[in-house]
Amino acid sequence: MTGREIENLIKLLSRLPGLGPRSARRAVLQMLKKPEMLMLPLADSLRATADAMTTCSNCGNIDVTDPCHICADYNRGPDIICVVEEVQDLWALERGASFKGQYHVLGGTLSPLDGVGPDDLKIDQLINRARADEVTEVILATNATVDGQTTAHYITERLIETGVKVTRLAHGVPVGGELDYLDDGTLAAALRSRSVV
Amino acid sequence: MTNRLAVSRIQLSEFRCYESLRLSLNSTSVVLTGPNGAGKTNLLEAVSLLSPGGGLRRAKLGEIARNFPANPDGETRAWAVSADLETPDGAFQVGSGLDPAALAQGRERRAVRIDGETKRGQASLGRVCAAVWLTPQMDRLFLDGPSARRRFLDRLVYGLDPEHSSRVAAYEHSLRSRAKLLKEGKGDDKWLASIEDSMVRHGIAVAVARADLLARLSRAGTMAVGPFPAARMALAGDLENWLENLPAVEVEDKMRAALRDGRSRDGAYGGAIVGPQRSDLLVWHDAKGQSADQCSTGEQKALLLAIIMANTRLQTKARGAGPLLLLDEVVAHLDAERRKHLFDEIVALGVQAWMTGTDRALFEGLDGRAQFFRVEDATLTLETTP
Numbered sequence: 363m364t365g366r367e368i369e370n371l372i373k374l375l376s377r378l379p380g381l382g383p384r385s386a387r388r389a390v391l392q393m394l395k396k397p398e399m400l401m402l403p404l405a406d407s408l409r410a411t412a413d414a415m416t417t418c419s420n421c422g423n424i425d426v427t428d429p430c431h432i433c434a435d436y437n438r439g440p441d442i443i444c445v446v447e448e449v450q451d452l453w454a455l456e457r458g459a460s461f462k463g464q465y466h467v468l469g470g471t472l473s474p475l476d477g478v479g480p481d482d483l484k485i486d487q488l489i490n491r492a493r494a495d496e497v498t499e500v501i502l503a504t505n506a507t508v509d510g511q512t513t514a515h516y517i518t519e520r521l522i523e524t525g526v527k528v529t530r531l532a533h534g535v536p537v538g539g540e541l542d543y544l545d546d547g548t549l550a551a552a553l554r555s556r557s558v559v
Numbered sequence: 560m561t562n563r564l565a566v567s568r569i570q571l572s573e574f575r576c577y578e579s580l581r582l583s584l585n586s587t588s589v590v591l592t593g594p595n596g597a598g599k600t601n602l603l604e605a606v607s608l609l610s611p612g613g614g615l616r617r618a619k620l621g622e623i624a625r626n627f628p629a630n631p632d633g634e635t636r637a638w639a640v641s642a643d644l645e646t647p648d649g650a651f652q653v654g655s656g657l658d659p660a661a662l663a664q665g666r667e668r669r670a671v672r673i674d675g676e677t678k679r680g681q682a683s684l685g686r687v688c689a690a691v692w693l694t695p696q697m698d699r700l701f702l703d704g705p706s707a708r709r710r711f712l713d714r715l716v717y718g719l720d721p722e723h724s725s726r727v728a729a730y731e732h733s734l735r736s737r738a739k740l741l742k743e744g745k746g747d748d749k750w751l752a753s754i755e756d757s758m759v760r761h762g763i764a765v766a767v768a769r770a771d772l773l774a775r776l777s778r779a780g781t782m783a784v785g786p787f788p789a790a791r792m793a794l795a796g797d798l799e800n801w802l803e804n805l806p807a808v809e810v811e812d813k814m815r816a817a818l819r820d821g822r823s824r825d826g827a828y829g830g831a832i833v834g835p836q837r838s839d840l841l842v843w844h845d846a847k848g849q850s851a852d853q854c855s856t857g858e859q860k861a862l863l864l865a866i867i868m869a870n871t872r873l874q875t876k877a878r879g880a881g882p883l884l885l886l887d888e889v890v891a892h893l894d895a896e897r898r899k900h901l902f903d904e905i906v907a908l909g910v911q912a913w914m915t916g917t918d919r920a921l922f923e924g925l926d927g928r929a930q931f932f933r934v935e936d937a938t939l940t941l942e943t944t945p
Binding site for chain 1: 563660682686720721722725729732733735736737739740743745746748749750753754756761859
């Protein structure tokens with residue numbers, strides 16, 4: 363139907379999350395129709411980003427500078443570190459724009475079944491960061507999965523020696539949620555983590 | 560809105576012997592008769608997969624897909640079951656199957672969709688559908704090891720408490736994680752303690768939910784109804800003993816300590832020294848004062864049915880509708896009096912029972928009160944009731 367280069371492009375694009383072969387074909391067709399406006403700028407942008415991208419040696423974020431733009435931002439407080447599993451979780455919290463502290467990306471969760479142990483995650487680096495005088499609190503923002511919660515428990519135990527305050531994100535009623543539609547487990551969690559108004 | 564749980568449409572594709580099947584149903588019970596190997600149990604299995612868990616055969620996902628001779632290349636196909644359900648909470652469209660996207664990447668993963676939305680985990684299925692089954696493989700339930708009895712009990716709990724399936728899955732995940740670490744000798748003390756903390760929280764919740772069901776079943780009054788024997792049930796295990804005699808907080812500490820002290824033993828022998836996976840469901844024939852495994856085969860089956868029907872009555876009261884009952888080759892083993900009573904109670908409770916058998920005549924008692932299908936070579940024909 364089409365040349366090898368185009369087929370190859372479709373194949374590569376369809377490997378991206380959220381894109382199947384059909385949407386990849388549509389995206390490629392759109393680019394082929396507007397090579398100057400879309401395709402070449404995209405190619406340049408891909409090349410430039412691939413050349414510049416780096417992992418922040420402080421927090422584990424992916425950016426084009428090291429330290430990343432968050433760690434380098436002097437307007438952000440150095441006293442609170444928010445611990446997340448993956449870069450996508452950090453980006454999700456940044457989209458919310460309600461946290462103005464530091465981050466620490468673990469790179470996954472402890473999972474014996476997948477062969478992931480403490481040495482495979484950036485846990486020692488977190489303990490070292492938490493020892494710094496200016497750090498007063500560590501927020502555990504791992505997912506509410508079994509492995510996420512086990513990892514949070516493990517980090518809490520490890521952080522005891524640093525004397526820093528450890529908190530975790532609240533579990534419960536989502537904003538705009540109706541109680542009637544919540545499952546029993548979420549309701550019980552919401553009751554347990556109720557707060558004084 | 561109805562006050563029952565019923566399948567009003569079911570559609571299968573690439574499912575065992577069915578390339579595709581589409582059935583429209585009313586909310587009465589479904590009777591499937593036909594020769595052996597025609598596809599009756601396969602249809603029951605499809606219905607069982609609308610509820611949490613691995614279905615009535617506990618088959619691996621890939622095994623369910625239709626293969627030879629339709630698929631000689633041996634490639635696994637993405638099977639699917641889709642159904643419209645009438646429930647007391649309204650109508651739902653439920654889909655379950657082998658995830659085609661994961662399959663394309665060489666992985667087998669169960670996909671669950673409710674009203675067109677993809678759901679994570681199977682507890683969401685439990686919120687809309689409950690199913691309980693009795694199959695010929697369960698004839699040895701009281702004679703074989705305790706794991707099948709625990710699964711049977713857990714299935715009854717799912718019907719009353721949909722979150723139970725998440726708790727069981729979380730507990731088993733942590734149990735396997737700990738076993739792997741101990742076997743490989745890798746885990747440091749804090750890592751193991753974190754996993755054991757998860758086992759303690761979820762394990763005690765599992766044990767409490769099981770005990771709660773047994774208490775509710777016995778509170779619901781005598782289980783003997785008509786010609787069926789009354790069953791007396793109890794849970795036996797360290798965890799259950801502790802929960803009976805100690806406050807929950809103390810049980811947590813005790814279980815945590817037992818797991819910590821049992822690490823070297825568990826590393827050598829596998830499993831865990833304490834937990835809900837070591838409990839057993841004990842059942843007695845109440846009138847005879849006899850343990851279920853000592854009863855005759857027929858009495859054992861009657862005891863199981865008595866428990867299932869008591870649970871159905873309880874669930875009908877508590878959730879507004881009983882579970883779907885999947886009774887595979889059950890009716891043939893009942894005498895005429897018990898058969899009549901079972902049919903009358905199914906109709907009276909308003910549950911949708913899916914029943915199979917080779918002999919149409921055994922289901923005469925349901926004439927005019929159920930939908931009859933003749934199953935032959937994976938083809939269903941609706942029979943008109945005489």
